[in-house]
Amino acid sequence: MSHCLFSVSKNEEHSNSTDGGGNVERNSRHVGEDPSTGRDGGRGEADAFVGHKKREKRERRPRYAFQTRSQVDILDDGYRWRKYGQKAVKNNNFPRSYYRCTYQGCDVKKQVQRLSRDQGVVVTTYEGTHTHPIEKTNDNFEHILTQMQVYSKLNNTSSTFINDMFQ
DNA sequence: CGCATTTGACCAGCGC
DNA sequence: GCGCTGGTCAAATGCG
Numbered sequence: 074m075s076h077c078l079f080s081v082s083k084n085e086e087h088s089n090s091t092d093g094g095g096n097v098e099r100n101s102r103h104v105g106e107d108p109s110t111g112r113d114g115g116r117g118e119a120d121a122f123v124g125h126k127k128r129e130k131r132e133r134r135p136r137y138a139f140q141t142r143s144q145v146d147i148l149d150d151g152y153r154w155r156k157y158g159q160k161a162v163k164n165n166n167f168p169r170s171y172y173r174c175t176y177q178g179c180d181v182k183k184q185v186q187r188l189s190r191d192q193g194v195v196v197t198t199y200e201g202t203h204t205h206p207i208e209k210t211n212d213n214f215e216h217i218l219t220q221m222q223v224y225s226k227l228n229n230t231s232s233t234f235i236n237d238m239f240q
Numbered sequence: 241c242g243c244a245t246t247t248g249a250c251c252a253g254c255g256c
Numbered sequence: 257g258c259g260c261t262g263g264t265c266a267a268a269t270g271c272g
Contacts, residue, residue: 156245158264171263175244184263 138198148197151207152176154183162186176205 154172161168172183181201
């Protein structure tokens with residue numbers, strides 16, 4: 074583990090892969106037989122009568138992506154994460170995991186993706202900011218940050234979001 | 241018993 | 257206009 078930092082280029086979307094296909098995810102299978110329940114569809118819970126406007130399509134939530142070298146996808150950053158989905162992306166032969174903060178009111182989402190090229194490298198993307206203190210003080214977390222390298226920053230003009238995180 | 245995790249399916253947005 | 261990908265939800269199951 075000597076190589077802690079990596080110099081990531083912007084080749085996040087390149088790889089070969091091409092074609093796409095290949096998978097059989099789309100199996101028909103009888104779906105819900107009772108539409109009246111409004112099941113599936115994910116966000117159908119609100120039905121069409123709610124005055125909601127689709128929850129602001131343009132989420133302005135800050136998104137931070139880091140690349141960490143870890144053998145496990147689950148990095149304990151001190152918060153409790155609940156896995157809510159897993160999907161395989163084309164660019165990566167490995168499936169991407171989606172995690173969400175279990176804290177009520179904390180809509181922070183985290184997505185973990187492993188590089189098909191370097192399975193030793195894990196890309197963790199944090200979306201949103203925690204609105205609650207850390208449950209457990211993970212001293213190791215600080216160590217992780219040392220290995221963590223921000224290679225892509227979307228939204229937010231802050232220079233060091235990490236500073237904000239520790240603040 | 242409670243919580244966390246897993247799997248499948250559907251939807252939505254975007255590209256061509 | 258259709259196809260594809262990515263993303264999220266929902267329910268069920270297992271484990272502590």
